[in-house]
Amino acid sequence: MRCRAIPSLSAAVLLVSALLGVSCATPSTTTDGSVIWRQPKQQLLASPMERRPEPGWRLSVTDLGLPNANSADTAESRFAAPDDVFDPSSLVGNVGDRAYFLARSAETTGTRSWLTGVDVSEGTPLFAPISLEVAEIPPRCLMNGPRTVLCVRADEDLRKPIDGAFAWVIDTDQGVVSYFGPTQLSAGGLVQVGIYAVAQDYVNGVHGVGARAETTWLVPGSGSVDTMSRPTDGSTPPPFGVQTAAGRGNDRQIVFSLVDGAVVDPGASPGQRQLGARVYPGGFAIELTSEPNANLYSPQEIVFFDEKGIRVSNVGLPEKKGAQLFLPSPDIPIVASRDESIVYGVNGTPIAQIPPIEFHSDVRLIGSSLFMHGKDKIGVPHQRRYDLRTGEEGKPCEFDFGTRFVGSDATVGVFRVLDAPDVPLIAKGRDLSTCETVWSLSGDNGSYAELWQINTTLVRLSDDGTELMSLVAPHE
Structure with a gap:
């Protein structure tokens, strides 16, 4: 079975209404009635990736003002935190082109950590390193x-005891510490959701974090935040989080504002209750049901919201096909059933019909291509690809996307290499239409190298961990 793009408004309504009972927003159409493809909101690399990229701007530890090996009591600094038990990456996060990195320098009394800021569009420092x-x-x-980075002292030091928890709150506009002092926050209890830090409390729910590293608002619930609801392309997600309501076996998920903890009211009719929910770039979706049996997961309607939390449309679901929101898709809404799946825009507009999706499948949108995990006739895993503009199924990619995907210009995907024992490779560029490798990046044995898509820029950490650089199309 191949994918079908929805060719016209009338056909879209007939097709999807027959399958799913859809009531949705009207897509833009041309004079002949065909639907205009609207690229779902996503962030793509600005520099073409058809050929192996080369360094553009370069920024060393000394360019940022970090200590270097010339100091009498200091070893060379590195943009690396290899001992970080929570996240071995030196990238803290970004808002647009403003990115923040941890660096470390060895001193006679121990290892000092620093917070640095970089404008990745130009490769310039945002502020002096913060000790x-x-x-x-x-x-x-x-x-x-x-405008804020929160740093909390690690819960425990593996080599010596530490006294209490302390926190730093950094104003990234001014490049200064706005608060340093004690905190009740636990480093292990914090989680990054979009560009906000929240504190998970498995007894009471989810807390916000304030300007003095204190807990603020509380959303009662399980205290476990859905961290899968995050874009995989470097874009900034809308400021909403999802957690499961409190209670054993509860399948109701709560959507709440990461700014003030306000819980989203889905506008349910009398007798309806919430089920699953998912945040996407550009908005979010919530399942509703009027099924009285709390043990029966049977959504009957999906409500779509924009990135401001305003309800924009709803989709009715058939009762006998087991259709529901496919939660493992972080980039674009998909309503999956045992017979077929419908891809939607985040505003509830139907885009394409695709075959059924495996329950644990990885699904990723890159440009106008939707990739999802599948298996061939003898059970070999591969990635199935569907062009959402034409509805055609393309050649399957015989490699695992998983956590390897870094970014794309919509034509070539950049993928980390995690298993290259003979040749120390860092990444490969693959043509997304043929799945063929078009270039590769090599590194040194024992390399500190990391690779990120930050906003629209591909950024690499050097093998020795002392230099950041952009990777751009080679000059003629």
Whole structure:
């Protein structure tokens, strides 16, 4: 079975209404009635990736003002935090082109951690490095809004005891510490959701974090936040989080504002209750049902909201096909059933019909291509690809996307290489229409190299961990 793009408004309504009972927003159409393809909101690399990229701007530890090996009591600094037990990456996070990295420098009394800021569009520092502390384990650092980074002392030092928990709140506009002092926050209890830090409390629910590293609002619930609801392309998600309501076996998920903890009212009719929910780039969706049996997962309607939390449309679901929101898709809404699946825009507009999706399948939108995990006739895993503009199924990709995907210009995908024992490779560029490798990046054995898509820029950490650089199309 191949994918079908929905060719016209009338056909869309007939097709999807027959399958799912859809009531949705009207897509833009041409004079002949055909639907205009509207690229779902996503962030793509600005520089073409058809050929192996080369360094553009370069920024070393000394360019940022970090200590270097010329100091009498200091070893060379590195943009690396290899001992971070929560996240081994040196990238804390970003808002647009403004990115924040942890660095470390060895001193006679221990290892000092630093917070640095870089404008990745130009490769320029945002502020002077901010000294955190000397400790065996670096602090846990997270974004906490568009202008703030929160760092909390690690819960425990593996080599020596520490006295209490301390936190740093950094104003990234001014490049200064706006608060340093004690906190009741636990580094292990913090989680990054979009660009906000929240504190997970498995007894009471989810807490917001304030300007003095204190807990603020509380959303009662399980205390476990859905961290799968995050874009995979480097874009900034809408400021909403999802957690399961409290209670054993509860399948009701709560959508709430990451800014003030306000819970979203889905506008349910009398007798309806919430089921699953998912946040996407550009908005979110909530399942509703009037099924009285709490043990029966049977959504009957999906409500779509924009990135401001305003309800924009709803989709009715058939009762006998087991249709429901496919939660493992972080980039675009998909309503999956045992017979077929319908891809939607985040405003509830139907885009294409595709075959049924495996329950645990990875699904990823890159440009106008939708990739999902599948198996061939003899059970070999591969990625099935569907062009959402034409509805055609393309050649399957015989490699696992998983956590390897870094970014794309919509034509070539950049993928980390995790298993290259003979040749130390860092990444490969693959043509998304043929799945063929078009270039590869190599590194040194024992390399510190990391690779990120940050906004629209591909950024690499050097093999020795002392230099950041953009990767751009080679000059003629």
